[in-house]
Amino acid sequence: MRDVETRPKRGEWIIVLTILFASLPLILGFALLIISSFSKDMVTNLSLSSFRPTIENWINVFQGRLAITGGIRQNILKITLNTLVVALGVSGIVTLISTLAGYSLSRMKFRGRKLMMLLLLMLHAFPGVALIVGVYLLYRLTFPQEPSFVRLYSFFYVVLARAALEIPMSVWLMKGFFDTIPWEFEWSGIIDGASRIKVWRQIMLPLIKPGILAVALFGFLAGWQDLIYVRTFLIDQTLATFIEANIEAEYSHMPLIAAAGTLYLLPTIMFFLTAQQLLLQGYSGGIKG
Amino acid sequence: MKGKVGILLAMVVLFGVIASGCIGSQETSETKTTSVELTGDFVKDVLAIGKALESNGVSEVKFSAWGSGDPNSVMRVYGIVEAARRINKVWEENGVNVRITITDTHYVASFQDAYQEYLSKQPLGQAGDFFVNSYAFLPTLADEGYILDITEYANAYKNVIEDFYPSLIEASKFNGKLYGLPQDTEARPLYIRKDVAAKIGFNLEGIEEKVKNGEFTWSDVYYWAKKAKESGVEWGLIHRKGSAHPDLIQFIFAFGGKLYNEDSGKLVVDVPAVYKWLYVEWKFAQDGLLPKDIMSWDWAKQIHPAIVEGRTLFDIGGTWYWTEWQTKEYYGKEGTPRPLKPEEVQAWFAYTLFPAGEKGLKPVTLSQPFVWMINSKAGQQNPKYDELKDLYHKLAFLMIIKASDPDINAIHSVISAHLPVRKEAAKLISDEKWLNDLKNLNLDLDPQVKDNIKDIVATTVHPINAKFLADVSYMLEYTKLAPAHPKYPALADIFKEAVDKVLRGEMTPEEGVNYIIQKINADPELAQNVEVVGEIPRDWKFP
Numbered sequence: 001m002r003d004v005e006t007r008p009k010r011g012e013w014i015i016v017l018t019i020l021f022a023s024l025p026l027i028l029g030f031a032l033l034i035i036s037s038f039s040k041d042m043v044t045n046l047s048l049s050s051f052r053p054t055i056e057n058w059i060n061v062f063q064g065r066l067a068i069t070g071g072i073r074q075n076i077l078k079i080t081l082n083t084l085v086v087a088l089g090v091s092g093i094v095t096l097i098s099t100l101a102g103y104s105l106s107r108m109k110f111r112g113r114k115l116m117m118l119l120l121l122m123l124h125a126f127p128g129v130a131l132i133v134g135v136y137l138l139y140r141l142t143f144p145q146e147p148s149f150v151r152l153y154s155f156f157y158v159v160l161a162r163a164a165l166e167i168p169m170s171v172w173l174m175k176g177f178f179d180t181i182p183w184e185f186e187w188s189g190i191i192d193g194a195s196r197i198k199v200w201r202q203i204m205l206p207l208i209k210p211g212i213l214a215v216a217l218f219g220f221l222a223g224w225q226d227l228i229y230v231r232t233f234l235i236d237q238t239l240a241t242f243i244e245a246n247i248e249a250e251y252s253h254m255p256l257i258a259a260a261g262t263l264y265l266l267p268t269i270m271f272f273l274t275a276q277q278l279l280l281q282g283y284s285g286g287i288k289g
Numbered sequence: 290m291k292g293k294v295g296i297l298l299a300m301v302v303l304f305g306v307i308a309s310g311c312i313g314s315q316e317t318s319e320t321k322t323t324s325v326e327l328t329g330d331f332v333k334d335v336l337a338i339g340k341a342l343e344s345n346g347v348s349e350v351k352f353s354a355w356g357s358g359d360p361n362s363v364m365r366v367y368g369i370v371e372a373a374r375r376i377n378k379v380w381e382e383n384g385v386n387v388r389i390t391i392t393d394t395h396y397v398a399s400f401q402d403a404y405q406e407y408l409s410k411q412p413l414g415q416a417g418d419f420f421v422n423s424y425a426f427l428p429t430l431a432d433e434g435y436i437l438d439i440t441e442y443a444n445a446y447k448n449v450i451e452d453f454y455p456s457l458i459e460a461s462k463f464n465g466k467l468y469g470l471p472q473d474t475e476a477r478p479l480y481i482r483k484d485v486a487a488k489i490g491f492n493l494e495g496i497e498e499k500v501k502n503g504e505f506t507w508s509d510v511y512y513w514a515k516k517a518k519e520s521g522v523e524w525g526l527i528h529r530k531g532s533a534h535p536d537l538i539q540f541i542f543a544f545g546g547k548l549y550n551e552d553s554g555k556l557v558v559d560v561p562a563v564y565k566w567l568y569v570e571w572k573f574a575q576d577g578l579l580p581k582d583i584m585s586w587d588w589a590k591q592i593h594p595a596i597v598e599g600r601t602l603f604d605i606g607g608t609w610y611w612t613e614w615q616t617k618e619y620y621g622k623e624g625t626p627r628p629l630k631p632e633e634v635q636a637w638f639a640y641t642l643f644p645a646g647e648k649g650l651k652p653v654t655l656s657q658p659f660v661w662m663i664n665s666k667a668g669q670q671n672p673k674y675d676e677l678k679d680l681y682h683k684l685a686f687l688m689i690i691k692a693s694d695p696d697i698n699a700i701h702s703v704i705s706a707h708l709p710v711r712k713e714a715a716k717l718i719s720d721e722k723w724l725n726d727l728k729n730l731n732l733d734l735d736p737q738v739k740d741n742i743k744d745i746v747a748t749t750v751h752p753i754n755a756k757f758l759a760d761v762s763y764m765l766e767y768t769k770l771a772p773a774h775p776k777y778p779a780l781a782d783i784f785k786e787a788v789d790k791v792l793r794g795e796m797t798p799e800e801g802v803n804y805i806i807q808k809i810n811a812d813p814e815l816a817q818n819v820e821v822v823g824e825i826p827r828d829w830k831f832p
Contacts, residue, residue: 068616246399
């Protein structure tokens with residue numbers, strides 16, 4: 001079999017075209033959304049006849065209003081900040097716990113390890129919606145009596161609850177990454193006198209950067225796009241609930257919703273664009289003979 | 290020794306009794322007013338509550354207002370903001386050092402979503418103190434204890450309550466108790482394009498009276514719709530889409546059917562009326578007078594442009610269409626889409642009640658009143674809530690009384706094309722001077738409210754629009770309300786599916802009726818709450 005570098009260019013073109021063709025509906029969907037956000041009318045068919053350029057939609061979105069005339073203005077920057085807090089919170093907790101748990105499951109032998117891994121996988125099978133009643137009950141039980149803490153607590157709770165849903169899969173993912181690192185790296189560290197936690201932090205983590213990034217990214221996206229937990233527990237609005245609350249088709253000016261939708265997409269696109277090299281990098285180290 | 294101990298104990302007990310008496314008497318002298326009787330005199334009541342709050346050390350009362358609906362209906366929350374300002378003014382003028390602050394004005398377009406949010410957040414004490422939403426949700430919220438029973442408070446304000454239209458007050462009740470005050474309502478007229486009618490020789494002179502008397506029925510609508518189609522007009526009829534609630538179920542009432550059995554408390558599928566409804570839809574669609582796929586049409590790109598560009602003779606719409614056509618760019622006949630001018634809307638559209646299904650029956654319209662409701666935990670973000678609950682609740686009630694001031698209600702009606710809920714407000718919208726003042730925002734309103742409604746006022750306040758509202762107000766006499774039953778939304782969704790299938794020709798009207806019954810029976814909970822009555826009429830003819 002030929003190596004990638006020596007494969008004929010003709011074959012490469014076919015692959016690129018196939019991938020492009022397969023992802024065309026997706027690209028087209030995003031493109032129409034972005035075009036519509038700069039148009040007075042929605043561009044929903046393939047002709048650009050209804051495209052009437054304007055930046056009015058974006059101005060209105062940044063002014064926090066989703067109606068052409070009137071409507072209540074909302075502080076969109078605060079809403080974006082709320083979304084960011086939830087997304088970064090989920091991402092941080094998921095990354096921290098899954099790198100620690102993934103390492104222990106990959107490297108340490110302890111009683112119930114297999115069962116734990118199995119249970120983690122089972123946990124992942126439960127969708128967030130199925131757990132909402134229990135999670136709501138817990139929220140009510142742990143709810144602070146002091147009204148001034150409620151707002152803060154709702155952030156804290158929604159981040160924890162959403163992270164809990166992401167952790168099982170992320171732990172498995174991280175375990176897989178740790179499994180790919182040869183034992184020799186760790187041994188040499190331990191022989192040199194480092195503790196397990198130091199080995200984990202100084203030797204293992206730098207080696208699995210792509211894994212950490214992947215888990216952090218998925219955690220971020222989970223928090224960024226969450227709707228049901230945010231709507232149920234968070235007092236403040238996030239971009240997801242803001243768009244959802246205003247999307248009722250009959251009343252809404254859809255190009256404005258398209259602008260809000262594009263704004264909502266931006267971090268995801270930026271994250272993928274900037275991180276894709278690192279994500280594809282994988283482990284590329286070697287072992288000293 | 291024992292005697293000495295006994296005397297000592299007796300003295301301690303005596304001292305205790307005297308001391309407690311003293312402490313008690315001191316407490317009595319410091320007891321603050323925590324309850325106020327409402328008298329019906331607004332200023333007097335507001336002052337009494339203000340003073341009672343002040344004497345309890347409260348200088349700021351925090352409330353939040355939640356509203357929902359179309360973007361032009363901002364007065365659903367700004368009404369509360371304005372009410373707070375008016376009460377603050379009374380306190381300020383009378384030297385009461387208490388102020389109301391509206392901490393949160395939460396507003397979402399989808400009223401169903403707002404209701405869901407309220408349901409999940411009320412038990413945690415995070416829902417708004419004031420909640421404006423459809424009367425349809427009121428029974429569930431009242432039953433759960435999530436909203437305040439204001440019957441007793443309202444008894445003191447009979448003079449205000451009596452100014453509301455009685456049917457709307459009835460819609461705000463549950464089990465005979467009042468749980469809110471009406472905020473707005475609407476009618477759903479049948480719009481007729483005057484230019485298309487003229488083209489086909491359809492004389493609209495006196496059409497309103499003919500419809501009122503039941504002389505002009507759905508058979509006539511069919512006849513003229515067909516004429517329009519034959520003359521080259523694209524459609525005979527365009528109607529609303531989505532859940533069959535509440536627009537299309539007008540057909541059930543127009544065919545003399547009912548949707549709710551008051552004796553059993555169950556929903557009703559009135560088979561003859563439902564069959565006739567489906568038959569009319571089927572006949573219109575099969576003959577190409579009504580788009581077969583209307584239920585999946587786009588509001589902004591298909592439904593409204595077809596109406597405003599005169600591509601249909603008839604349209605079943607809502608009163609709010611009148612100003613919506615003036616604020617949104619639906620008219621694209623000249624190339625670049627633009628909104629209609631008030632003069633154009635007036636020149637192009639006639640409007641009547643929803644005609645009777647057949648001769649001998651009555652025309653109808655349908656309303657979905659919105660209601661100001663008060664959270665049963667209203668005021669809980671304030672100090673000493675448990676002790677002063679009564680004061681906070683009564684103040685909240687006075688807030689919605691103030692928010693129902695005729696001018697606030699009339700502003701809402703004019704800028705959102707909903708109908709006023711009070712007779713006094715109805716008088717205002719016919720007052721030219723007042724309309725002029727509103728147009729110039731020359732009214733005593735909160736600067737925040739003025740700033741937020743100025744765009745809407747500029748585009749919607751016009752004598753033509755006020756005249757339209759005055760003209761359609763009589764429709765409230767013919768109005769029907771959809772049942773406020775928790776299972777009704779599920780039934781309405783089944784109706785919608787059946788209408789869609791019948792329109793597309795996938796089912797005959799008879800199959801449509803059977804489909805509805807099967808779907809109800811497939812859901813045991815729904816089946817328990819629905820009665821199926823009557824049979825498909827075999828010898829019925831349409832048109």
